[in-house]
Amino acid sequence: xxxxxxxxxxxxxxxxxxxxxxxxxxxxxxxxxxxxxxxxxxxxxxxxxxxxxxxxxxxxxxxxxxxxxxxxxxxxxxxxxxxxxxxxxxxxxxxxxxxxxxxxxxxxxxxxxxxxxxxxxxxxxxxxxxxxxxxxxxxxxxxxxxxxxxxxxxxxxxxxxxxxxxxxxxxxxxxxxxxxxxxxxxxxxxxxxxxxxxxxxxxxxxxxxxxxxxxxxxxxxxxxxxxxxxxxxxxxxxxxxxxxxxxxxxxxxxxxxxxxxxxxxxxxxxxxxxxxxxxxxxxxxxxxxxxxxxxxxxxxxxxxxxxxxxxxxxxxxxxxxxxxxxxxxxxxxxxxxxxxxxxxxxxxxxxxxxxxxxxxxxxxxxxxxxxxxxxxxxxxxxxxxxxxxxxxxxxxxxxxxxxxxxxxxxxxxxxxxxxxxxxxxxxxxxxxxxxxxxxxxxxxxxxxxxxxxxxxxxx
Amino acid sequence: xxxxxxxxxxxxxxxxxxxxxxxxxxxxxxxxxxxxxxxxxxxxxxxxxxxxxxxxxxxxxxxxxxxxxxxxxxxxxxxxxxxxxxxxxxxxxxxxxxxxxxxxxxxxxxxxxxxxxxxxxxxxxxxxxxxxxxxxxxxxxxxxxxxxxxxxxxxxxxxxxxxxxxxxxxxxxxxxxxxxxxxxxxxxxxxxxxxxxxxxxxxxxxxxxxxxxxxxxxxxxxxxxxxxxxxxxxxxxxxxxxxxxxxxxxxxxxxxxxxxxxxxxxxxxxxxxxxxxxxxxxxxxxxxxxxxxxxxxxxxxxxxxxxxxxxxxxxxxxxxxxxxxxxxxxxxxxxxxxxxxxxxxxxxxxxxxxxxxxxxxxxxxxxxxxxxxxxxxxxxxxxxxxxxxxxxxxxxxxxxxxxxxxxxxxxxxxxxxxxxxxxxxxxxxx
Ligand SMILES: Cc1cc2nc3c(=O)[nH]c(=O)nc-3n(C[C@H](O)[C@H](O)[C@H](O)COP(=O)(O)OP(=O)(O)OC[C@H]3O[C@@H](n4cnc5c(N)ncnc54)[C@H](O)[C@@H]3O)c2cc1C
Ligand SMILES: Cc1cc2nc3c(=O)[nH]c(=O)nc-3n(C[C@H](O)[C@H](O)[C@H](O)COP(=O)(O)O)c2cc1C
Ligand code: SF4
Ligand code: SF4
Ligand code: SF4
Numbered sequence: 079x080x081x082x083x084x085x086x087x088x089x090x091x092x093x094x095x096x097x098x099x100x101x102x103x104x105x106x107x108x109x110x111x112x113x114x115x116x117x118x119x120x121x122x123x124x125x126x127x128x129x130x131x132x133x134x135x136x137x138x139x140x141x142x143x144x145x146x147x148x149x150x151x152x153x154x155x156x157x158x159x160x161x162x163x164x165x166x167x168x169x170x171x172x173x174x175x176x177x178x179x180x181x182x183x184x185x186x187x188x189x190x191x192x193x194x195x196x197x198x199x200x201x202x203x204x205x206x207x208x209x210x211x212x213x214x215x216x217x218x219x220x221x222x223x224x225x226x227x228x229x230x231x232x233x234x235x236x237x238x239x240x241x242x243x244x245x246x247x248x249x250x251x252x253x254x255x256x257x258x259x260x261x262x263x264x265x266x267x268x269x270x271x272x273x274x275x276x277x278x279x280x281x282x283x284x285x286x287x288x289x290x291x292x293x294x295x296x297x298x299x300x301x302x303x304x305x306x307x308x309x310x311x312x313x314x315x316x317x318x319x320x321x322x323x324x325x326x327x328x329x330x331x332x333x334x335x336x337x338x339x340x341x342x343x344x345x346x347x348x349x350x351x352x353x354x355x356x357x358x359x360x361x362x363x364x365x366x367x368x369x370x371x372x373x374x375x376x377x378x379x380x381x382x383x384x385x386x387x388x389x390x391x392x393x394x395x396x397x398x399x400x401x402x403x404x405x406x407x408x409x410x411x412x413x414x415x416x417x418x419x420x421x422x423x424x425x426x427x428x429x430x431x432x433x434x435x436x437x438x439x440x441x442x443x444x445x446x447x448x449x450x451x452x453x454x455x456x457x458x459x460x461x462x463x464x465x466x467x468x469x470x471x472x473x474x475x476x477x478x479x480x481x482x483x484x485x486x487x488x489x490x491x492x493x494x495x496x497x498x499x500x501x502x503x504x505x506x507x508x509x510x511x512x513x514x515x516x517x518x519x520x521x522x523x524x525x526x527x528x529x530x531x532x533x534x535x536x537x
Numbered sequence: 538x539x540x541x542x543x544x545x546x547x548x549x550x551x552x553x554x555x556x557x558x559x560x561x562x563x564x565x566x567x568x569x570x571x572x573x574x575x576x577x578x579x580x581x582x583x584x585x586x587x588x589x590x591x592x593x594x595x596x597x598x599x600x601x602x603x604x605x606x607x608x609x610x611x612x613x614x615x616x617x618x619x620x621x622x623x624x625x626x627x628x629x630x631x632x633x634x635x636x637x638x639x640x641x642x643x644x645x646x647x648x649x650x651x652x653x654x655x656x657x658x659x660x661x662x663x664x665x666x667x668x669x670x671x672x673x674x675x676x677x678x679x680x681x682x683x684x685x686x687x688x689x690x691x692x693x694x695x696x697x698x699x700x701x702x703x704x705x706x707x708x709x710x711x712x713x714x715x716x717x718x719x720x721x722x723x724x725x726x727x728x729x730x731x732x733x734x735x736x737x738x739x740x741x742x743x744x745x746x747x748x749x750x751x752x753x754x755x756x757x758x759x760x761x762x763x764x765x766x767x768x769x770x771x772x773x774x775x776x777x778x779x780x781x782x783x784x785x786x787x788x789x790x791x792x793x794x795x796x797x798x799x800x801x802x803x804x805x806x807x808x809x810x811x812x813x814x815x816x817x818x819x820x821x822x823x824x825x826x827x828x829x830x831x832x833x834x835x836x837x838x839x840x841x842x843x844x845x846x847x848x849x850x851x852x853x854x855x856x857x858x859x860x861x862x863x864x865x866x867x868x869x870x871x872x873x874x875x876x877x878x879x880x881x882x883x884x885x886x887x888x889x890x891x892x893x894x895x896x897x898x899x900x901x902x903x904x905x906x907x908x909x910x911x912x913x914x915x916x917x918x919x920x921x922x923x924x925x926x927x928x929x930x931x932x933x934x935x936x937x938x939x940x941x942x943x944x945x946x947x948x949x950x951x952x953x954x955x956x957x958x959x960x961x962x963x964x965x966x967x
Contacts, residue, residue: 127896
């Protein structure tokens with residue numbers, strides 16, 4: 079995959095990047111709370127009525143309740159409150175941009191204090207310290223139905239867990255060799271450390287009734303027609319498999335790679351010292367993927383990391399907090415410039431990038447003809463993920479109605495095909511966040527259940 | 538020690554006992570021996586009541602003695618102990634008291650005593666105490682744990698006749714001021730105060746500790762503090778008892794027979810404001826135990842500083858100036874003005890939309906707060922003035938200070954007590 083970066087030196091060649099230094103650089107970005115800190119922080123929560131933080135949580139977690147339970151020393155109770163709405167509450171506690179979700183709405187942001195309750199860290203405390211003798215959720219009586227879920231990412235997993243709670247059996251078809259989706263392959267390594275993603279999936283599967291089949295790729299060795307015929311319902315949680323292209327010549331030159339490919343390798347690496355290092359690195363994009371890429375390369379020991387975005391900081395989809403993290407790691411953020419040309423060396427490898435300065439005119443982005451170059455050993459593109467079309471190529475799948483490239487669904491996550499549902503990043507509405515994928519999966523499971531029950535009654 | 542702090546004279550004359558300030562340490566571990574008392578005087582305390590003396594052989598204490606009622610942040614709300622009176626010999630205590638009084642002539646030094654309820658016992662100990670030169674005595678008739686099982690402490694304090702008797706013996710065999718320390722473990726605090734007065738006591742002090750069990754070890758099914766596998770009830774003190782103590786002080790201060798009886802206020806005094814409250818309700822001095830046990834003697838510095846600044850601000854020139862000032866405003870329910878009306882007002886600029894006032898009033902009071910949802914989705918909480926009964930609940934639960942205020946309403950109606958109220962079926966004909 080990062081064959082195109084093979085020519086770069088390895089991270090470990092830098093004598094400063096000892097295994098210890100690398101381990102330190104990829105430790106938890108926000109260290110977990112100690113018991114004492116958790117208790118003190120829990121006391122800051124006002125136990126609001128109709129709490130605005132709950133409204134801001136995409137997965138509807140009863141935040142005041144779980145925080146009060148922490149304060150009362152009832153950690154299993156707190157964890158259950160979280161997990162009953164969000165079975166991936168442990169990963170959401172780590173990856174949610176709380177600064178634009180629950181914590182942004184916390185009433186303690188008000189002038190007098192300007193400091194929200196640290197909801198994310200409290201959620202992490204509860205889920206890290208829960209200690210159940212057996213899985214905290216039980217399955218109801220077997221319904222005799224089996225549902226096919228495609229994709230073992232947050233959406234698929236949440237859907238499967240809720241379906242099995244409701245008494246259905248689930249078979250998950252996953253293209254990769256491991257479950258978790260972007261939790262396993264995409265999240266910045268310092269946000270989710272160790273093998274947490276895998277452990278969380280193991281916990282989720284303890285409920286029973288879920289089988290995962292790996293190496294099963296829809297559009298390749300699997301097709302929607304078959305699934306539709308063999309299963310009572312189908313849920314598609316495909317995510318966004320492809321990275322958008324820059325559309326420039328030289329895009330396939332060694333030294334130019336999609337950020338997500340590099341991040342995937344970084345997350346899977348046993349030895350970070352073996353990764354290719356771009357001493358001078360350019361990242362193109364403005365979202366959290368771009369920030370994660372830039373920050374992680376800086377932490378691997380790059381000398382110069384520049385993030386380039388064609389508009390101003392206000393328009394960046396990465397939150398202020400994320401931008402701050404990048405800057406704190408020495409990343410230079412350059413705005414109002416767009417890529418014009420990939421610069422190659424004599425050997426045909428990436429040597430840098432030429433940019434054109436931009437500005438906004440009547441709300442439209444226009445070039446200024448003024449150009450400049452940045453020398454770089456590698457350029458990473460992070461200008462967005464797009465739908466991997468190959469997934470939906472079979473005769474039935476092509477019939478799925480779309481909103482742009484994404485799958486169209488109604489308010490209950492039903493696609494245009496009967497018995498076929500979809501959720502997570504592969505559908506249209508909302509923000510592409512782990513927590514939202516979980517919510518989609520959960521709500522889709524309820525819709526599937528209701529539709530099956532309605533059919534049963536009608537029959 | 539200079540009694541002038543921040544330009545205000547804090548000195549007091551309490552029933553003939555002079556002290557440079559009204560902050561005394563209550564009879565308890567902080568006043569257990571010369572070492573502690575000297576440190577307390579060095580820190581600036583105006584007086585101490587020496588840890589209760591008894592007859593030899595001295596009491597013996599168990600191991601594991603204290604427990605607490607904690608707030609959520611481990612702040613100590615209430616404190617509980619199962620200790621007895623001094624566990625050192627009478628002779629050592631008396632020797633130390635004499636020396637300390639000699640070295641610190643300007644500070645109040647009062648000796649607490651508890652001996653069996655027999656004339657001979659008092660006759661024996663009082664001259665010995667008198668010989669130390671201490672300024673007065675305090676009769677510990679209130680210890681609620683251990684000692685009552687031996688017929689002392691609260692066993693005496695709960696019987697007005699015995700209180701009167703003991704006070705009388707003390708006045709007979711001791712020449713200096715006698716303070717009777719009262720137990721709160723009784724239904725009407727006025728009875729023992731009146732008994733003390735009848736016996737000739739110069740003052741009362743209150744409260745001693747309240748019977749209590751603070752918490753349990755739920756794994757071992759035993760209360761705390763745990764002695765081996767057992768426990769026993771203790772005496773409760775600290776912040777949590779302040780409201781109970783304040784009421785008892787006020788009851789005595791406004792009771793006709795004891796109206797002019799000096800009161801040393803004790804129970805949960807932790808800062809200058811608590812002290813000012815006790816004094817305003819009739820106390821002439823205050824005594825502190827738990828707050829000193831939790832933070833050390835240095836707290837007296839903040840107490841003196843805070844009290845004197847507040848007094849200066851209010852133009853009170855001495856403690857006596859405001860002592861008892863709130864007594865006449867403390868009355869029986871039947872004298873309250875039935876025509877007074879106050880209602881809640883929410884300052885929308887301060888409100889953080891936590892909804893606590895709403896759910897409190899909605900679920901448990903008078904459904905007088907409306908939850909309005911603005912077009913932005915933001916909530917707005919408004920008092921429905923016609924429904925509000927002015928109970929203060931919303932103001933109490935609101936986490937933002939001064940966000941909800943209770944606003945007295947102009948009703949145009951004159952004062953009317955329940956006794957005059959036509960709604961009162963037992964109204965006195967006027
Ligand atoms: C680099 C990066 C960083 C991110 N950081 C954050 C963050 O910090 N916080 C946050 O909230 N969100 C973050 N996100 C977004 C978040 O990861 C996604 O919103 C979330 O994972 C979406 O879940 P999903 O289940 O819809 O899709 P995915 O997680 O993408 O899972 C889809 C699954 O389906 C499988 N699949 C795909 N196609 C097929 C097929 N044809 N056949 C069978 N299986 C298939 C995939 O292998 C995968 O396992 C980040 C995303 C990226 C790319
Ligand atoms: C550990 C301990 C021991 C005490 N011993 C005595 C005592 O020997 N004699 C006495 O009169 N009161 C004793 N008390 C009661 C205190 O003097 C005081 O009345 C009570 O603690 C209330 O005041 P506070 O709330 O400031 O602690 C004791 C209290 C404590 C905590
Ligand atoms: S808004 Fe803040 S204070 Fe209120 S319940 Fe939520 S976390 Fe607690
Ligand atoms: S004062 Fe009492 S009745 Fe009035 S709004 Fe507040 S809680 Fe309700
Ligand atoms: S309790 Fe106070 S801050 Fe909370 S909604 Fe009511 S008025 Fe506003």
